Every structure is written in C-alpha cells, then in structure tokens.
Amino acid sequence: MEKFGASFLIAGVVTFFLGFFLQGAMPVMTLSSLPTQTIEEVAQDVSPHFVQLASDYPEEFKKYFGEPNPESFAKALDMGRDWYIAEACWHCHSQFVRPVSNEDLRFGKVSTADEYQNELHLPQLFGTRRVGPDLSRLAGKYSNDWHAAHLYKPTSVVPYSVMPEYPWYFDENKRPNERGLALIAYLQWLGSWVDEDGGGAQ
C-alpha cells in the first residue's frame, strides 16, 4: 500500500519537473545568453520625457526627485513600475507587440526577447488582455501633460474610455504627486529603447 501510494506522489513530482524543464527551464537557458541589466544601468540613459517632466512640473519634480539625472530616473522608474503593478494596469494593457494581426502597423516594431532583459521586467509584465492598447511602444506618442490629464480623468481626453480614474496620483492642486510623476516617467520610458518611429495607428 505504501509503495503504491508513493508512486503517485513520485509521478506528480516527475511530471511536474518534466513539464517545468520543457516549458520553463529550456526557455530560460535559451535566453540566458542575453545580458541582464539592473535598473541603475537602464536609467543611465535618462529619457528626454523625464527631463521634460522636470520643466513641466518644476516644483513637484524638485520636491520629490531633485534633478533629472540617472539616480532620480532609476528611482522614478522603479516606483512607477511598482504602482503600475499595484493598479493592475497590466491586466488591461499588454506589453508585447505580436508579429500578426497588423500589430506592427498599429503599435510599432515587433517585440524581441532582448528588450525584456532588465530588472524592470522582474516580474515580467507581458499581460494577457487588451482592453486598452499595448503599451510597449508608448514612449513619446503623447505628451507628459496628456498622460497627467489622462490618469486624472481618462474621459477628459478620451471620451469613450473605460479606464478608471486615478486622482490619488495628484495633489490638491491637481498636479501630479510623487507617484504620479513616477508613473508618467515609467509610461514614457516604455519603448524608448526602440529607434524607429512607432506605428501610425493608435
């Protein structure tokens, strides 16, 4: 009896690891040759939108982030990513462009694995649903001000939008607070590493 029962436990362990090897470990090994960057390394290349943010909201930026430099950019990206996760943005916006369904025409360059080899994709945020559009080519498509208005009340700039409003990313003067600035910096970073212009359609 005992031996017989143990065989099902063992079967569970063996089949789990077989599946894990084929579907998890092998992709990990295939992609392990790609270099992985830390957030600080990513932030060396300070986004022009982050510099712009410092002049768009000078008082708030000064108060929370000081000067637009690699250190403050790293802090903003990290914090922005955390709130992107906390609000589950990734449940309604994907972060990869597929090579089918004209997605390259709509969003921009088809995604490749090397784009995701940094700590800001730990955990990965590919997403599985698009209520709103893909965000992996978002950088520069809209201004910082547009993002601020859109986060505060999406229907103010996109009347048909079903995106929730996020007034808690703004202070009493309706100007972005620390989390708001960080989130805008993160959104404006997405796809900033792609040289070519994004897709024409929205």
Place this chain on the structure above:
Amino acid sequence: MQAVERQLVNHDLVRFHLIASATFMAISMLGGLAYSFQFNQLYPFPGVEWLSPGRVRMVHTNMAAYGFIANAFIAGLLFAIPRLTRKPIFSDALGWVIFGAWNLIMVLTIVGILAGYAQAVEWGETPIFVDPLVMVGLVLLVINMSVPIFRSEESGMYVSLWYFLAAFAWTGLVYFMGNYLPQFWVPGAAGAAITGLFIHDLVGLFVTPIGWGLMYFFVPVLLRKPIWSHALSLIGFWGIAFFYPMQGVHHFLLSPIPMYAQYGAVVATIAVEIVVITVIVNFFGTLHGRSEAVRGNLAIRWFYTGMIMYALTCLQCAFQVTLTFQKIIHFTDWVVAHAHMVMFGVFGFWIFGFFVELWPRVYQRPWATPRLLTAHYWLTLIGLVLMVVDLTGAGLVQGYVWRSLAHWGDSVIASMPFWTVRTVSGLMIISGQACFLYALWATARGPARSRDSLPVGVATEPIG
C-alpha cells in the same frame, strides 16, 4: 490520545470550510459585478483608491480561486479521504490550524491587494509577504490529508486518491515556482514562460486533479454504481498527469518566448484535450442507465452540467490554442469567456454539487427551501451561458476590429453593448447566488434531524 473514539469524518471542519467558501464566493462575485460596471462607465466607487477597479478585479479572481474553490475543495477532501481510506485525517487540531491559516491568508490577500501590494503574477496576486504563509499552509494540508492515505489498510487504491496524491505533489511545487521564480530570479520573456506555466498549472495541477478526484468519489456514490471503465480511468489519469504540466507557454503564444516552447505547448494542449475526452466518456458511461438522476438529484445535475461545460471548454481549447486562432482571439474577451466557463462553469458548478450533498449532512437536516436551490441552478446556468456566449462574441469583434487597423476606440465602442449584456448576465448569476445563500442560511437554522435519517442522495431527491 484518543480517549473518545474519533469520528471518521470531522463534520465541523467540513462545515466551516463550506461556510468560508460561500463567504468568499459572495465577495468574489460582488467584486466581479462592481468591476463589470467600470466597462459601462458606471463604476460605483470612482476615485476611491482602495476600491479602484484594477484592484477589485484581482480580489475577484483570487477569491474565486483560493477563497471559493480551494475552501470547498478542502471541505470535499476532508469528507472524501477518510471515507475512501477508512482512516481519519492526521489531526483534527491541525485541520483547525489549516482552516484558520488559509482564511487568514484570504483576508490578508484582500487587504494587501486593495492597499496596493499585489504581486504581478496572474492568479497569484497574493502579496509577496503572504506567499510564505501560503507555502506553509499547503505543506500542512498535504501532511494532514496524505497521512490517512498512507495509513489505509484497504487492499486497492481508488482512482480519486491517485488524483489527490499527484495534486499534493504538484500544488506546492507550482505555487513556489510561479510566485518566486519570475518575481526574484527570471526576468522578461523567460519569466513569462514560468508565469504561463503557473497560470496553467494552477488550473491543471491543483484545481483539475482535485476536482476530478472528487468527481470520481461523489458520482459513483450518488448514482450507486461503480465507475464505467477502470481502463479509461487509468488512461485519463496518466494522460492528464503527463501532458497537463507541459503546456504553460500557450498563455503567451506569438510572444518573444522561443518558438519551440510555443509549438511544444500547442501540441501538448491538443494532446491533453484528446485525453480529456476519455474521462468525459467514462463519466457519461457511468451515467448510462441512471440518467433520470440528472432530473431527480440536483448534485448529479450540477456535476454533469459542469462536465458538459468541461467537454466544451476542452474542445474550444484544442482550437483556440492554435496560432491561427490566436491571431484574432488573444488579448480579447474570448479568453475571459473561456476562463469563466472553466473556473465557474466547471469547477464552480461541481462545488455547488458538493454543497447540495454535503450541507444537509454537516447540519443534519434536509434542505429547507428546495425550490430556491432549483432557482439557483437555473439562474446560474442561464447567466453563465449568456456571459460566455456574449464575451466570446465580443472577443471576435475586438479581434477583427484590431486587425482591420480601425481606430482603437472603435473596438471599445463596439464592445460596449457586449459589456452591458455581460453586466446583466452577472446580475443573473448573482441573484442565483442570493437564492443559494438564503437556502444555506435557512437550512442551517431549520429543525435538526439525525444524520442517520439522511441516506446518500436523499437530501436532494424531492427537487424537480
């Protein structure tokens, strides 16, 4: 230690897990309903950080999986394993510790997600600081449940126990893999492969084997006849055990994950659907000659309705997993429809069957309001079918509008009527659950009868 002879089944533990399951089901469904209003631009709590729709969505899915389904499954295991092994669970005290720990985890999960500490792992948004507690809870559960299986002096081991033991091995491994590897060690596309494996294994290696194991227990007991074919049971178990764990990447098809892993996932998925057909055939073979039970016994009706849903989702899966279908349907509401059909239409329905059978037993009294239970069945079934048909259609519309390169807004505006119908279908399901919860409450408060006066299946016989 056992001065007083222990009862084989601890009915109080079963009862409290059922109560917890019903409670978290209510929370999950109210969350889902509130979230659906966001899509009609009618969200009831706009601008409230703690009730932001994105956070409420995660409460909806996590409470469905871990609050509603897991609690009811633990209740089912607590009932089935001692009866199959003729040994009580390892320790009743440990059972209460697990009950307390698991439901503390649920409360912490709700609070953590609403406060902004969700983890970015689909179906695993439980905050990172709660995950170690979940691991401990799962290990304790496995100990408590597998000791009677290994102590059993029965000559053979019934098919339900195969599934339970395999699930005990799988569940902890799956939870650790999905919640830790992509969070701390594996970034990007490789992390997505692991996450896909987690999303898939949670359904395939936790919910599915325990669900089927309990079906193999309850269906023959209620029909008072053995399972149709032992050979098909064997094929079903080993086929599922072999093919189910190797298809995780099918959640991220056409993504930057290496293509060989994607092709492998597609092939394994189609293979498991073929295996699943053998399981379905086995259960319908068992029903043959006793099909009037579908009319007379509400638990059997829930079970077989769920199995028809299972057959449909698996058939659907074999097609939608192909790259051809993926071009259009991925990222759309089609997938949302599929998820609801599996998690609620199959496993939720089976759980309602467990409730129908177990609730009168743990309270030692018959159902006080059988008519409400019938209303619960029809409202839930019609509501769910409406939701699935509606969202599947919405998915096709969204997929084709996106491919046409029309403005993104066109896909949102085209979806709005579908989203209105979705809210209506949700209201139907919720009104069904209101009937159900009232029936549970009224029965619990009804006049007591002795447990012996409730032979198997009789609790539900009067229902038309």
